[in-house]
Amino acid sequence: MTSRESVEDPRLQLLVDGVVRLAAGDLDARIQPSKHRDDIDAVITGVNLLAEELGHIHADLEQRVAARTAMLRRTQVELEQMAKTDALTGLANRTLLTERIHGAILSSTDGGKAPAVLLLDLDSFKAINDILGHSAGDAVLVEVAKRLRSAVREQDTVARLGGDEFAILITEASEEEVLRIAHRASEYLQDSMCIGIETVWAMASIGVCIGKRGDRAEALMRDADIAMYQAKARGRNNVQLFQPEMLDAVQERSRITAELRTAVTGGELALVYQPVVELASGRVIGVEALIRWHHPVRGTIMPGSFIGIAEETGLIFELGRWVLHEGLAQMRRWSQTDPDLTDFCLHINLSAAELLRTDLLEDIRDTLANYGLDPRRLILEITETVLMSRETVQEQVLSGLRELGVGLQIDDFGTGYSSISYLRSLPADTVKVDQSLIKDMESDPRQQKFVSAILQLIFAAGLNATVEGIETAEQAAQLEAMGCLYGQGYFYGYPGPATEIPDQLRRPARRL
Known part of the structure; x- marks a missing residue:
């Protein structure tokens, strides 16, 4: 080719x-x-x-x-599943629960029943964690998840939202069915759990919100949460169905919180002072500083209406600091205007939360020094439940206060644990017996014996006693006969402004 x-x-x-x-x-x-x-x-x-x-x-x-x-698709599905599942219990997490609530709401707009949401919070989980450790706490959460699964229907969703908080989404059910499931869940949590060699209980406060067509997922969760806190407020370990007035109460608390934030800087707070007397002589030996809120619209608001809110929101630190500074500043003013009145003490209530203030000791020491006051003239009243359940940080603060020379008094004795075994070891000088114990003392001989026994117990522990709520001469005479040294109540004087205190201190002793 x-x-x-x-x-x-x-x-x-x-x-x-x-x-x-x-x-x-x-x-x-x-x-x-x-x-x-x-x-x-x-x-x-x-x-x-x-x-x-x-x-x-x-x-x-x-x-x-x-x-x-x-393989990538399978991995993506697994990752999505992990992202929507609680790793410890295998339950749905908040993300998946929210998605399913949205889906249930959409289904209800097509003719189905609106979904219901249950919110649960374990009542004693912190104690389990603190005493037995986090491994035991995890085991409890796994068991709670198992019991909640068994309490619901197959189409319902049980979720763990975090910590010891759980939720249940119930779809296509009547109000009666929803409440039946809620009570069944509560019942299943009543039984004890064996965790290792320990037996524990993990009962729950349950809030129930039954939705209406057009409700948003956020509103369902919010209202169930409000109902759950109502369950806690009503003694825990119970089921509460959300009612609209519950939301009104929460909104009112929100308004009070917002207004309380400006009360200190706005000059709306004031202190009144109630005498503490020596029963035998009737001589005023001290005054208790009591806070009042003079609201520009609502008028005078008593502490029972806002102290709890202040503790929940952290405002108690600011309020406590203000009371301390104002009370000690008033002590200084009295010493300047009435220099002969120097042998009485100032009593100030200290909340449990304030013991966790990192600057509490320094603040008290510096404020006393700034006003030139002897620490022994300041007595801090602390509830017995705080003193009995104190933790390491609180122990250190209480020890520091005693080293500083500040007096400590157990407040509201008889309304909390009142543990005899703790009484001897409490870091206090005196015990204030709650007024509820002497309410029927005049007419009930058995109550007289009971109060006498309590006082003898306090004396045996090496402590002095102050009884509050004394309203009659007969009550005062009975308590003095029982050996009680100090008292406080309307019989000796109502809480009043600072200007009235010098006259009360100079007034002749009110003898029985």
Whole structure:
């Protein structure tokens, strides 16, 4: 074959076309060899073999890509599942619960029943964690999850929102069915749990919100949460159904909170002082500082209406600091205007939260020094429940206060634990017996014996007693006869402004 014949051979054009098709991705392209079996046919055969190999490689690659894609999809599903599942209990988490609430709401707009939400908070979980440790706490949470699953229907969703807080979404159920499930969940949590060698209980306060068409998921969760806190306020371990007036109460508390934030800087707070007397002589030996809020619209608000809110919101730190500074500043003013009145003490209530103030000791020490007051003239009244359940930080603060020379008094004795075993070890000088214990003392001989026994117990622990709420001369005489040294109540004086205190201190002792 001549050179010119080779160039003009039609197989060459077929070969070029085949290579172009292969290059374009057509791996099924093939070139038919001729009968010549020459060099051109050899090249054609080689190109066909290469195309065959490329086809196998491409098929294998596609198979691998398909397998990898399937694996990635499975992983994505697993990650999405993990992102919507509580790792400890396997329950739905807040994200998944919210999605399902939204879905249930959409279904209700198409003619179905509106969903209901239950919110649960374990009543004693912190104590379990603190005493037995976090591993035991985790085991309790797993068991609670198991019991809640068994209390609901298959189509309902049980979720763990975090910590010891759980939620249940109930769909397509009547109010009666919803409450039945709620009470069943409460009942299932009544039984004790065996955690290792320990037996514990993990009962719950449950709030129930039954939705209406058009409700938002956020509103359902909010109202269930409000109902749950009502359950806690009503003694814990019970079920409360949300009522609209509960929201009104929460909104009122929110308004009080917002207004309380400006009360200190706005000059709306004031202190009044109630005498503490020596029963035998009737002599005033001290005054208790009591806070009042003079609201520009609501009038005078008593502390029972806002101290609890202040403790919940952290405003108690600011209020406590203000009471301390104002009370000690008034002591300084009295010493300047009436220098002969120096033998009485100032009593100030200290909340449990304030014992956790990192600057409490420093603040008290510096304020006393700033006003030139003897620390022994300041007595801090602390509830017995705080003193009995104190933790390390509180222990250190109480020890620091005693080293400073400040007096400590157990407040409201008889309304809390009143543990005899703790009484001897309490870091206090005196005990203030709650007024509820002497309410029927005049007419009930058994109550007289009971109060006498309590006083003897206090004396045996090496402590002095102050009884509050004395309203009659007979009560005062009975308490003095029982050996009680000090008293406080309307019989000796109502809480009044600072200007009245010097006259009360100079007034002749009120003898019985």
